[in-house]
Structure formats: structure tokens, C-alpha cells
Amino acid sequence: MGYAVVDVETTGFAARRADRVVEVAVVQLDARGEPTGEWCTLLNPGRDLGPRHVHRISAADVWAAPTFAQVAGALTDRLAGRVLVAHNLAFDARFLAAEFARLGVDLDPDGLCTMRLAPPGAGRSLRDCCAAAGIVVEDAHSALHDARATARLFAHYLRRGVPEAPRVLWPRLPGDAVEVRRGNATVTRAKQHVELRVGDVVVFTGQTTDPRDVWISRAQAAGLVSRGHVTRSTRLVVAADPFTLSTKARRARAYEVPVVSEEEFAGLLIGGVME
Numbered sequence: 001m002g003y004a005v006v007d008v009e010t011t012g013f014a015a016r017r018a019d020r021v022v023e024v025a026v027v028q029l030d031a032r033g034e035p036t037g038e039w040c041t042l043l044n045p046g047r048d049l050g051p052r053h054v055h056r057i058s059a060a061d062v063w064a065a066p067t068f069a070q071v072a073g074a075l076t077d078r079l080a081g082r083v084l085v086a087h088n089l090a091f092d093a094r095f096l097a098a099e100f101a102r103l104g105v106d107l108d109p110d111g112l113c114t115m116r117l118a119p120p121g122a123g124r125s126l127r128d129c130c131a132a133a134g135i136v137v138e139d140a141h142s143a144l145h146d147a148r149a150t151a152r153l154f155a156h157y158l159r160r161g162v163p164e165a166p167r168v169l170w171p172r173l174p175g176d177a178v179e180v181r182r183g184n185a186t187v188t189r190a191k192q193h194v195e196l197r198v199g200d201v202v203v204f205t206g207q208t209t210d211p212r213d214v215w216i217s218r219a220q221a222a223g224l225v226s227r228g229h230v231t232r233s234t235r236l237v238v239a240a241d242p243f244t245l246s247t248k249a250r251r252a253r254a255y256e257v258p259v260v261s262e263e264e265f266a267g268l269l270i271g272g273v274m275e
Contacts, residue, residue, distance in 0.1 A: 002036070003029040003112075004082040005154060007147040008092050009057065011050030015098040020045035021068060022057055023182075025143035026078045029085075033155030039078050040144040041179040043068050048206075048246040055141050057182070059243035066177035068099045073173035080172075083165045084111030087126045087150045105171050112165045114150055117157045129153055142182065189243070192258045194236060196273045198223035203230050205248040206240030208262045215262065222273045230257060238265040 005027040012019035025040035042057065042065040049057055086092040093109040100107045115124055122132035130137050130149055133156045139145040154162075196202075202224045204212050215238065216226045230237060230251040237252040237259045249259050260268075 001031050002082045003031075003033070003085050003154065004079045005029060005085045005147050005151040006079070006092055006096070007086060007143045007150060008095050009055040009141065009143045010095055011045055011047065015094040016101075018047065019050065019095075020047060021095050021099055022049060022055065022062060023143040024068075024071070024075060025147040026075070027144075027147045027151040028078065028082065029151055029155065033151075033158040035151060037078070038144065038148070039074070039179065040147070040181055041066065041071055041074075041177070042182065043071065044245070046245060046250075048244060059241045059245055061182060062180075062245075063243050065180040069103055070175055070177040072100070072103060072105075073175040074177060076170040076173055077176070079168065080170045081167065084109055084168055085114065085150065085154050086111065087114045087129070087146070087153070088124075089113035089115070100171075103173070105173075107168065107170075109168050110166055111168070112154070112162060114153050114157065117154075117162060126150060126153070133157075144181070192260060192264075194258050194260065194268060196222075196224065196235065196268055198273055198275055199225060200235035200273075201225045201227050201231075201233055202265075203227050203234050203237045203248055203252070204239075205237060205246045206244055208238070208240045210262065215265070218269060222269050224273060230255065232257075236260060236265070236268075238262055 007025050008021045009023040010019055010021050021043055022045050023042050028037040030036050042062050044062045044065045044067050096109050097107050118129045122129050127137050130153050133153055135152045137149045202219050219226050230248050232255050234257045239249055239259050242259050242261045252259050
């Protein structure tokens with residue numbers, strides 16, 4: 001018997017509504033708790049990334065990353081025949097179930113939760129549980145580092161005895177996408193040539209460095225019109241991150257409306273808006 005320690009990073013907490021998995025990691029352990037393999041990839045969620053200050057994943061990081069559907073086969077291959085382990089298993093299992101449900105696969109993942117295995121007084125967070133066991137967490141809220149820490153924590157508990165747990169009957173799914181790990185993104189953007197005229201409609205998206213109302217005032221002072229939504233008549237979308245997967249940015253790309261950074265937009269304003 002072996003174990004599969006899983007960790008996911010997500011866009012938020014609403015697994016069965018709009019939130020998605022943006023990074024998934026698996027650390028495989030043998031029956032003694034010794035690591036035998038690991039796998040991790042970023043995922044393109046097809047939407048904005050949510051609380052970036054928590055997971056520190058940018059839109060550029062996931063721009064060329066596979067979707068969950070593209071790695072589902074690779075993931076289940078690494079989970080098959082093993083007991084699922086996670087810290088706060090209910091959270092990870094909920095997101096895995098939701099992602100597989102979108103593929104038409106009905107699952108109710110069960111396994112062992114290191115948060116529940118922790119002795120009284122150890123705390124509930126992964127960092128607290130690891131500290132109580134004398135284990136260092138290398139990089140919190142990175143799926144691979146959290147999975148590695150959870151694996152070490154589980155091995156610590158395993159030596160003291162853990163209860164039996166059922167194995168999930170994972171489906172056999174096609175596809176095995178190449179891993180895309182943090183720091184390996186190599187995407188670039190071609191410089192976009194845009195000419196602005198008085199009356200052009202501009203839409204802003206994301207949390208820009210300068211407050212949005214400041215940018216709106218600058219746009220209006222230059223004779224541009226600011227709107228809160230993207231239509232086919234929108235001339236330009238200004239994004240805090242030009243790789244953003246926000247609804248506004250995705251609609252702009254569908255309409256072939258240029259998406260630029262605030263720095264690029266500032267340069268356009270300095271260059272002047274034509275009458």
C-alpha cells in the first residue's frame with residue numbers, strides 16, 4: 001500500500017461555484033512514508049486568479065499552463081491505488097470533486113487528513129502542525145512545498161500509527177500534459193500598436209498601481225470615455241496585469257480589443273489622443 005499526498009492552490013473557496021484549482025501537487029509515499037515520486041503543475045483556470053497575495057501566482061504564470069481537463073489523466077495515474085492524504089482534506093477533496101464533476105466524473109474523494117491526525121494542542125494550520133512535529137515548511141501556499149511538508153508530517157504520524165482509510169476508485173482518463181511549474185513561464189507579449197481618438201471607449205480591469213478613479217480621471221481629461229464593461233465598440237482595455245484572465249479581458253480578446261498595461265496606457269496618453 002502507498003499514499004498520495006495532495007495539495008491544491010485555488011482562486012477562492014467556492015469550489016462548486018466559480019472558483020477553480022490553479023495549482024496541484026502530488027507527493028507519492030510508500031507504505032513506510034518514504035517519498036517515491038512527486039508531480040506538480042500550474043493550471044489555467046480560464047478566469048481571474050483570485051487572491052494573488054495568498055498563492056502568489058500571476059496570470060503570466062498560467063497563460064500557457066494546461067487546463068485541469070488536460071492533466072486529469074496524469075493526476076489520476078498518480079493517485080490510483082493509493083490512500084489520499086491532505087492537510088485539511090475536506091478542502092482539497094471538495095475542489096478535486098468539483099473539477100472532476102466538470103468533466104462528467106462523479107467522485108467523493110476520501111482519505112486521511114493530517115489536520116485531524118494532529119495531537120491536541122498542535123494547532124490546525126499546516127505550519128502549526130509541522131512546528132509541533134519539528135518540521136520546517138519551506139514555502140507556504142505553494143502546492144508542491146505544502147505537499148512536501150504534509151508528506152513529512154504524515155510520515156511523522158505514520159510512525160505513531162494512523163487509522164485505516166479507504167482508497168478512492170479513480171477513473172482512467174486520457175491525456176498526460178507536461179508539467180508547468182512556478183518560475184518556468186516563458187510567455188511574452190507582442191507590443192500592440194494602438195491609436196486613441198477623442199471619444200474612444202476605455203475599460204479598466206484589475207487592481208492597478210494607481211487607483212482606478214485616478215486613471216478614469218486621466219482618461220476623461222484626454223477626451224476618452226470610461227465604461228465599466230466591454231463591448232465590441234470598446235477601443236482599449238487597461239489591465240493591472242495584461243495577461244489577466246478576468247471576464248473583461250477574456251471578452252476583449254474575443255472581440256479583438258487590445259489589452260494593455262497601465263504603463264502602456266500612460267505612454268499612449270503622453271503620446272496624445274487624436275481629435
